[in-house]
Amino acid sequence: MNDSSEKKIIIAIDGYSSCGKSTVAKELARQLNYIFIDSGAMYRAVTLFFLREGLVGNGKINLPAILEKLQLIRISFIFNAATSHNEVFLNGENVEMEIRQLAVAQNVSQIAAIAEVRQLLVAQQQEMGRSKGIVMDGRDIGTVVFPSAELKIFMTADPRIRAKRRYDEMIAKKESVDFDEILTNITERDRYDETRAESPLRRAADAIVLDNSYMTREEQFAWILDKVREKRNEN
Numbered sequence: 071m072n073d074s075s076e077k078k079i080i081i082a083i084d085g086y087s088s089c090g091k092s093t094v095a096k097e098l099a100r101q102l103n104y105i106f107i108d109s110g111a112m113y114r115a116v117t118l119f120f121l122r123e124g125l126v127g128n129g130k131i132n133l134p135a136i137l138e139k140l141q142l143i144r145i146s147f148i149f150n151a152a153t154s155h156n157e158v159f160l161n162g163e164n165v166e167m168e169i170r171q172l173a174v175a176q177n178v179s180q181i182a183a184i185a186e187v188r189q190l191l192v193a194q195q196q197e198m199g200r201s202k203g204i205v206m207d208g209r210d211i212g213t214v215v216f217p218s219a220e221l222k223i224f225m226t227a228d229p230r231i232r233a234k235r236r237y238d239e240m241i242a243k244k245e246s247v248d249f250d251e252i253l254t255n256i257t258e259r260d261r262y263d264e265t266r267a268e269s270p271l272r273r274a275a276d277a278i279v280l281d282n283s284y285m286t287r288e289e290q291f292a293w294i295l296d297k298v299r300e301k302r303n304e305n
């Protein structure tokens with residue numbers, strides 16, 4: 071699959087939180103020699119910035135101050151050869167680990183619902199895809215960021231299965247977590263993502279659905295590679 075003479079395409083992977091979108095997208099990019107961008111990491115980094123500024127949290131949000139400070143934020147990705155992964159930087163600081171904490175997860179939906187935040191990040195994401203050869207995962211990649219992407223995948227899985235996967239991940243990292251808290255966070259984020267006014271989570275009409283509730287990573291990956299082959303032959 072890693073043939074540089076083949077035409078490069080854009081692969082948009084959208085779907086619910088904790089579906090394993092990033093895992094699949096990352097592996098796909100590695101095999102195709104494409105760039106992988108986790109757009110959720112960008113929304114998380116912006117959220118971390120405003121958490122540190124005390125402008126979001128405890129169910130409150132200071133929108134005027136957020137809009138004023140938005141231009142102070144610079145998000146970038148730097149490839150880490152040791153992990154084979156693009157890590158996210160906030161104003162020059164590596165925040166790849168910190169953005170995965172529950173405090174960020176609990177506030178990111180509110181930040182991601184702000185139109186000005188989305189405009190800023192969508193413009194950056196479109197720039198990253200200018201030369202194609204990119205796999206980007208998120209919520210609005212196939213609908214807003216790259217509506218003409220050659221391959222669009224919409225991933226979903228049962229919320230309890232998603233919560234269990236996230237729980238196992240956190241336990242493996244020796245974090246103290248509560249399953250019900252994770253499940254609540256996942257279902258609340260789904261609801262928020264689907265009902266927000268700005269770019270709500272929607273399946274693009276031309277996206278192919280992948281429900282991975284009962285699929286192994288290998289099965290998912292084989293399924294997607296098949297779709298990539300089809301699309302590359304079509305285009």
Ligand code: DC
Nearest residue numbers: 087109110113178179182208209210
């Ligand atoms: O994929 P994730 O869980 O890391 O995403 C974090 C949050 O960012 C999620 O609650 C929804 C939001 N998000 C978004 O609104 N648009 C995107 N393209 C990616 C993520």
